[in-house]
Every structure is written in structure tokens, then in C-alpha cells.
Amino acid sequence: MKLLAAAAGLILAARAAASPAQHPFLAHHDVLPAFFDTGFPAARNATPSLVSNAKWSKIETMAALPNYQLRIKQPKLCAENTTQYSGYLDTDEDRHFFFWFFEARKAKREDAPIVLWMNGGPGCSSFTGLLMELGPCRVEEGGKTTSTNEFAWNDQAHVIFLDQPLNVGYSYGKDVFNSMAAGKDVYSFLQLFYHSFPEYSRSELHVFGESYGGHYVPATAKAIHEGNLAFSAKQEAGLLSAAEHEKRVLPLTSIGIGNGLSDALTQYKYYSTMACNSTYPPVLKQEQCDEMDRSYPTCARLINACYKWQNVLACYPAMMYCNSMLMKFQESGTNPYDVRIPCTGGNLCYPIMADIDAYLNNPDVQAELGSDVKEFTSCSQKVYSGFMLSGDWMKPYHLEIPPLLEAGIRVLVYAGDADFICNWYGNKAWTEALEWSGRSEFGSEKDADWIVKGKAAGEARTYKNFSFVRIFGAGHMAPYDQGQNLLDMLNRWIHKKAFY
Structure with missing residues (x-):
């Protein structure tokens, strides 16, 4: 008491x-x-008039995942000459996650990797990343049209923008205010995606996120990695059921965290540095x-x-x-x-x-994408509050990263150096403090210039499968500020090319 x-x-x-x-x-x-009187906020429901199986080009299921289905359609928006899919992952626990997928522009379909992108908040739609930062189009002023983003991340990779947690963007259903729980649903989504689209079966998987993605990405990667280990163990022991043979080891190759919150204990120490003693003029006295x-x-x-x-x-x-x-x-x-x-x-x-907001609340856009809800929610106050009340914010999600590194999964932490809220000082500090077998060597590595088109785009350090990149002249949404340099970063990363 x-x-x-x-x-x-x-x-x-x-x-x-x-x-x-x-x-x-x-x-x-x-x-x-809400905490003392009514509990967590109510979930969002579908708009009945918008729910129809007729609007989907296909609905995919797996016997190995009897509680899940994937509803899919092919919209013609944003990048009309690019193969794209949108739809919902549904669970029988009334959870419905919306996604929008774009195929690579300049790589062979069967060879290009898949990048899964998640924005943060907590409680903000990943379509912020799509239409503001790294998607194949950017919304125009007024929200009536879009224009081509020449530095989109689907340059040489297939990109999936996933609206999670629930009740952000076009997603809806039973509330989940826990990054770990959301990660398990993303694992099932990816199993269904690879099953539904065998043409991408050779595509390596890279899980990226921004801001509160510093929670989501480690939690999702943990769910994938542990799911892979459990599947492989049953397979080697000959214990897979007939249905389980439909599943696969998901090809998790790397994770990326951009201007993320992962280790609050370390990161909160550096707010005063960024406010008063950064490489930019001081904000506070x-x-x-x-x-x-x-x-x-x-x-x-x-x-x-x-x-x-x-x-x-x-x-x-x-x-x-x-x-x-x-x-x-x-x-x-x-x-x-x-x-x-x-x-x-x-x-x-x-x-x-x-x-x-204006673009994604256009009824014609919603109909083309297949939204089941009549209101797009870019950032949900209710979801934010739920995550706060659950205690998720301060939990040590950085501790999920060492097992990934030891398993050979590559890890990239990057940060625009003009951001305050998840600043590069704190992000660099937690990467140096992280307990793993390469800690000492990573800490002793020298920062080196990362050069793009003859100019320093930032500083980088790498030891084995762990990299940190500071991005010059970029804020929290680094691809928005430095699109060309961030595309260079991604393409180097997915092709295993050094930053220096």
C-alpha cells in the first residue's frame, strides 16, 4: 500500500x-x-458499411496459424507504376492491423530484401513514414495529391508500412498496450505475408523503426528470433505437425532503430547536453x-x-x-x-x-486502400495513454538486442543530430554501454566520416555486426531532412557495404 x-x-x-x-x-x-475511474480507453471498431469481403482480391489463411487471416487488395495510389498491396492482418481476438506494401523500383523482385517499417509515438501511424519520410510518394500541401519521392526506401528494397499498435492509422480492434504483445502479432503477420506471396520467398527481412520504434523493433525482432528458434528445434526433432510445415524460418537479417528510445536510463542523462551543449546553438539557459x-x-x-x-x-x-x-x-x-x-x-x-491526415481521410483514398474505418488516426491519444499507464515507456528494450547480435543478426542504430527528444548523444551512449561480447571492441572503434557524393553525411562506427551512425543536419525524422543520405545509408546496409 x-x-x-x-x-x-x-x-x-x-x-x-x-x-x-x-x-x-x-x-x-x-x-x-482514466487510470482510477474507467480503466484503459475503449477500443475502436470497424465501420459496418465499410466491411465487405468483396473488396479484397484475396483472403489468405494458414492451418499453422488458425487464429489469423490476411485480407489483401491491390491499390493504385502513391506509386501507380509500382506493384503494391494493402490490407489487414486479422486475429480472432478482434485485432486488425493495417499494412501497405510497395515493391522495389530498381531491383529484381526475387532478389530484393523486405524492409518492415514502424513509426513510433507510441500510438502514431507508420503512414507518417510513408507520406512524409521514406515512402515512394510524399503528400502535397493541402493533402489532395501526392508527388514522387525520389529518395524512397523502395529504391532497392520492398517496403511494408505496418500500422501497429492497434487503433492507430486504419488499424482497429481490441487494445494492446504492450510492445512485446504487439511483436508476437507482427511475427504472425510476416509468416502469413511470406506464405501469401511466394514470389518474395528469397527476400531477406530487415525490421526498421523510428522513435518509440526503439521499443517496437527489439520486441518484434525478439518474437521473430524466438519463433525461428522454436520452429527450427521442432523441425530438427521431427515434431512438426502437418500444419506447421506451412511455416518457415523468417529470414531476419537485420534490425534498424532511428532516433529511438531503447535505454532510457542512459538516454535521459543526455537531455541537458542536447539542450545546452550540442553542436547547434543552445535552446535553454x-x-x-x-x-x-x-x-x-x-x-x-x-x-x-x-x-x-x-x-x-x-x-x-x-x-x-x-x-x-x-x-x-x-x-x-x-x-x-x-x-x-x-x-x-x-x-x-x-x-x-x-x-x-487530409489525404488519408479522403473517402476515395480510403476506399482504394480498403480501410474498414472511416477515420484515419495519425496519432492516437488513447493509445498513447494506454502505453503510459501500462508502464511500457521506461522498460529496458535494449536488453533484447544482445541475443540478436550473438546470433549474427546485424543491428544498426542511427540518429539525426538535430533531434532533441531521442538525441544522438544518448543513442550513441547506450550503444557503447550495451553488454554484449563485442562491447569493448565497439567502444574502442574510432568514428569515421561517412561520405555521400563527396561530402560528409555523418559519422559511423562498426564492429562486426553492430553499427552506429550519426546523421549530420537531420532531426528526429531523418529521412525527411536528409532523404538522399538516408537512402544511401539503407542501400549500403542492405547490401552489406561499409559506411567508411
Whole structure:
């Protein structure tokens, strides 16, 4: 009872210090009444008039996954001369994840790898990445049309944009406020995808994400890797059922985390550095950054308790207290995603977000894609609140990465160096502190210039299958700011070419 009282006290103290939200990553949000009075927010349901099997070109199932199905259609939007698919992964637990797939522009279908992309939030649609950052088209001002993105990541790779967790974008159904649970559904989605499209059976798999993708990507990779190990063990022992022979070892080759939150204990230490002593002009006064530094030891103690117990009573107070350290930055009016510019255009500080909403809420676009819901939700306050109340924010998802490295799976962590909220100082620091067999050697590697078209695009270091890349002149949504350089980064990565 004392622990609950202490937790409630910290929650109320942090809430009292909070100001209205500017965007998901800094927001404190008015979620306490939901916690005490009504529980988690209600799930979103399909719009009955939009649900029809007639609109799908095919519906795929697997005997090995009796609780799942994949509904698929072929839209003609965004990149009309590119093979594309959209649809839903359905589960019998009323979970419906929306996806949009684009084939590679400049590589053979059977040889190009697959990149699975997930945006963060938590609670933001991956179509932000599609229409603002790295998709084959970018939405135009006003949201009525799109134009070609010459630096799209489907240059030499097939790319899947997946709306997860549930109730963001066009996804809907029973709420899931846990990155690990969502990862297991993504594993089943990929099994069904490879089963449904044998023409991509040779395609290596790369799982990438941004921001809260620092949680999603390790959780998804863990589900895939452990699913592969379990399948292989049963196969070698001759214990697969007839239905299970439909499944496969998913060809997980690498993961990539861009400006992510993975190790809060390390990363929160560097907010004062980015605010006052970065390579860009300071945003805050030095005394404000000194106050951040004085608050960090308490923040660290709370995060350590979360890392130890990994439950809501330990993790929620850590999130509330530590995020209160960031309020002076929020009040400054500077874009937390890019310290070079002011926050404009509403909750995500970019006017293009309103254009994305307008485009994806067009009924004709929704009909072409096959949406089962009449409202596209770019970032869901309800989903954000659910993740906060579940304690997911501060959990140590970086600890899922060493088993991947030891298994030979390649890991790329990259960060635009103008981002505040998941800044490159903190991201580089946690990669250096990560406990794995190559820690010492990775830490002693020298940073080297990464050159694109004769100019330094950033700095990189690599030891064996682990790489960190700092991207010059890019904010949180690095492909938006440095499209050409980020495409170079991806193409080098998927083709196993060095950065220096």
C-alpha cells in the first residue's frame, strides 16, 4: 500500500507540473482519471458499411496459424507504376492491423530484401513514414495529391508500412498496450505475408523503426528470433505437425532503430547536453540544464527500479518524474524533433502532418486502400495513454538486442543530430554501454566520416555486426531532412557495404 501511495504522489506531482501536450513524445496528458475511474480507453471498431469481403482480391489463411487471416487488395495510389498491396492482418481476438506494401523500383523482385517499417509515438501511424519520410510518394500541401519521392526506401528494397499498435492509422480492434504483445502479432503477420506471396520467398527481412520504434523493433525482432528458434528445434526433432510445415524460418537479417528510445536510463542523462551543449546553438539557459542534471539521479533511481521490476507501479512513476525534467524545453517553443526550428503546425510540430491526415481521410483514398474505418488516426491519444499507464515507456528494450547480435543478426542504430527528444548523444551512449561480447571492441572503434557524393553525411562506427551512425543536419525524422543520405545509408546496409 505504501508503494501505491508513493506512486500516486509522484504521478500527481508530475501532473501538476505538466503543461498541455505539444506532441506525443513530450506529452504528460490528462490520463489519471482514466487510470482510477474507467480503466484503459475503449477500443475502436470497424465501420459496418465499410466491411465487405468483396473488396479484397484475396483472403489468405494458414492451418499453422488458425487464429489469423490476411485480407489483401491491390491499390493504385502513391506509386501507380509500382506493384503494391494493402490490407489487414486479422486475429480472432478482434485485432486488425493495417499494412501497405510497395515493391522495389530498381531491383529484381526475387532478389530484393523486405524492409518492415514502424513509426513510433507510441500510438502514431507508420503512414507518417510513408507520406512524409521514406515512402515512394510524399503528400502535397493541402493533402489532395501526392508527388514522387525520389529518395524512397523502395529504391532497392520492398517496403511494408505496418500500422501497429492497434487503433492507430486504419488499424482497429481490441487494445494492446504492450510492445512485446504487439511483436508476437507482427511475427504472425510476416509468416502469413511470406506464405501469401511466394514470389518474395528469397527476400531477406530487415525490421526498421523510428522513435518509440526503439521499443517496437527489439520486441518484434525478439518474437521473430524466438519463433525461428522454436520452429527450427521442432523441425530438427521431427515434431512438426502437418500444419506447421506451412511455416518457415523468417529470414531476419537485420534490425534498424532511428532516433529511438531503447535505454532510457542512459538516454535521459543526455537531455541537458542536447539542450545546452550540442553542436547547434543552445535552446535553454545553462542554469536550466543544470537543473536537469540535478534531477537526473532521482530519475535514474526510478528507472533502475523499473528495469528491476518491470511492472506498472515501478515504471509509471519513472516515466512521469523523468519526463517532467523536459518541461522547460517544451515551454521554449523549439521543435523537440529539430532544435534548429520552432514548433509549428500543431501536435507534431510539422504542418505536413495535417496534409497527411487530409489525404488519408479522403473517402476515395480510403476506399482504394480498403480501410474498414472511416477515420484515419495519425496519432492516437488513447493509445498513447494506454502505453503510459501500462508502464511500457521506461522498460529496458535494449536488453533484447544482445541475443540478436550473438546470433549474427546485424543491428544498426542511427540518429539525426538535430533531434532533441531521442538525441544522438544518448543513442550513441547506450550503444557503447550495451553488454554484449563485442562491447569493448565497439567502444574502442574510432568514428569515421561517412561520405555521400563527396561530402560528409555523418559519422559511423562498426564492429562486426553492430553499427552506429550519426546523421549530420537531420532531426528526429531523418529521412525527411536528409532523404538522399538516408537512402544511401539503407542501400549500403542492405547490401552489406561499409559506411567508411
